[in-house]
Amino acid sequence: ILKKDTPTPCKTSATFYTSQHGQTEVLCKITQSGDPESDLDLVTEVAVLHLDLPGGRPSGQAIEVEYSYDTNGIMHCKFEDVGSKSIAEYKHDNSSSSIEDLGASAMNLEDFIIE
Numbered sequence: 001i002l003k004k005d006t007p008t009p010c011k012t013s014a015t016f017y018t019s020q021h022g023q024t025e026v027l028c029k030i031t032q033s034g035d036p037e038s039d040l041d042l043v044t045e046v047a048v049l050h051l052d053l054p055g056g057r058p059s060g061q062a063i064e065v066e067y068s069y070d071t072n073g074i075m076h077c078k079f080e081d082v083g084s085k086s087i088a089e090y091k092h093d094n095s096s097s098s099i100e101d102l103g104a105s106a107m108n109l110e111d112f113i114i115e
Contacts, residue, residue: 011068
């Protein structure tokens, strides 16, 4: 999670784990909200990515998640299956979209929640 008004550049990361034996995909939703929010009906969905995983593995496989903003206000999101090195990435330049579309500019960061 990147907190609102975090100075840029900034980066945060966390490790999550697969929940099912033989899991072949992780759905990665990138969301934002003006305030910390656990109700997904009250957040703005920025992007949805699919991280493909090799089948046949036990549950508990590590997925590294990293969110960052660079000095140009570009948001970078990376989801990596540690075991297979499979990666899903998202990059968004807030300057190319309207504030109405995004809900905030990169210099006025909103909370990003990792599901």
